[in-house]
Every structure is written in C-alpha cells, then in structure tokens.
Amino acid sequence: LVQANEHSVQQVAEITGGDYATAVFDATGNVNSMNEALQYVAHSGQLIFVGLVKADITFHDPEFHKREMSILGSRNATREDFEQVLSTLRQKKLSMDGYITHRVEFDELPTAIDQWLLSDSHVVKAIVEL
Template sequence: MREEELSDVIEAETDGLGADVVIEAVGLPETWEEALKLVRRGGTVLEFGGCPPGTSISVSTEKLHYGELKLLGAFHATPRDFEVALSMIASGSIRVKPLITSRRPLGELPDVLESLMKEKKDLKVAIIP
C-alpha cells in the first residue's frame, strides 16, 4: 500500500484521530517516520523492523512530546540467529509446517489477533495478503 493510501485509510477508519498502536516491521527509515505520523495522541509506536547500522530518522519533537506518544523499540534476533535457523529449516532438523496451525486472509487480521489473545488455540497463524 502506498504511503498516502495508508494514511487515508487510517484517517478514515479512526475518524481522523490516528491509530492507537502502530507496529513498524519493515526496517526502513521512511516507514519508521511514517509510523510516528499515523499514531494518535497518546498512542504507541513499536519500531520492530531493524534499520541498517548508522541509520537515523527525523522525529517531530512537538508531536512526540505534546502528543504524549510512547515510542518503543524491540529487538528480535541477530543475523547469526537467522543463519542458524534457516540452516536448521533447510536441513530438515526443524519442521516448520506443523508450527503454522492456521491460515487466514489479511482482512481477518483483527479477528485473528483477538482470537490469539482470548482463545490461545493457535500456535502460529499465517496471514495471507
């Protein structure tokens, strides 16, 4: 989805308030900055996608401070962790197919997240665009 389309959708779906929570998982400085523009006053932005070393972003201190935003970073794994995991998957020592317990379309994502929090019946759900 293009940037202007995403902001239009968020604005329309939230009556112009912005999203309660924005999770950035791409790892580009542009998407990190865009996440901060999409969140509502008092909202939370989780910057999950790792940018390359030395990357900087521009942040509106006015929006961050007066908008009372919560800005979080989360680190998931190192490049070496990925190498080891992919090697184990490729060799067959880890079978990943049984880990995906359900496949659902992107349009059902809110229902999937609610189900994962309440029912806890699925291990991993593949979201199909």
C-alpha cells in the first residue's frame, strides 16, 4: 500500500479480527508507505523494511511503544539491482515456476497463512493477489 488510509487500516483490522498483521513487509521504497506501515502491525509484531528510501522515516512514538513491536531492516538493494532482476525475468532468462508455489486472493490470506506455516506445505514463495 502506498499510503495507509482509514479504509485500508480498517480492512486489515477486519480481516485479522482486530489483531492486525504479525509481520508487515514494506518493499516499496516509498517514504509515505514506510511512514504509514506501522499502522498495520499487531501488538508485538514486526515491521520489516525491504525497500530503501533516501529520506527520513518517521512515526508516532507512542503508537510504536503501544504496539511493543520490532522494526527490522533487510539488506540493501539498489534500484539498479531491482531493474536487473526485472529485466532478467522479462527476458525469460529465469523461470519463476519453481519459486512461486502458492497464490491466494487477499481475502483468503488469514486462512492460507495458517496452512502455509505447516511444515508439509512446502511454501517457497507465496503471492497475495489484490
């Protein structure tokens, strides 16, 4: 999500029974999205920043503390790195068939995650379709 809004935050609350997401990955590299991502994280959940942005990221400290959450950063990748990967995929130099093992519609995500966590699910990469 590029920017949290009351509707999107409410949707996540409804889907999770008011618990929000235990792990939120933001790979956008968009400062607005990264600033707002905290709103989707459950109590004691994790916010993982995958995208890199050359700006300050800010959030409301009382909200952060109320959630008793962790914020993590992934290894850096540059825009050029992502462009190279996309180019490789577009040129069909790499088949994704073996990597994307599961797909689910957004509304089915809560049930699917429970199944994906089972050791016999053999999830490599899962796609959530909006």
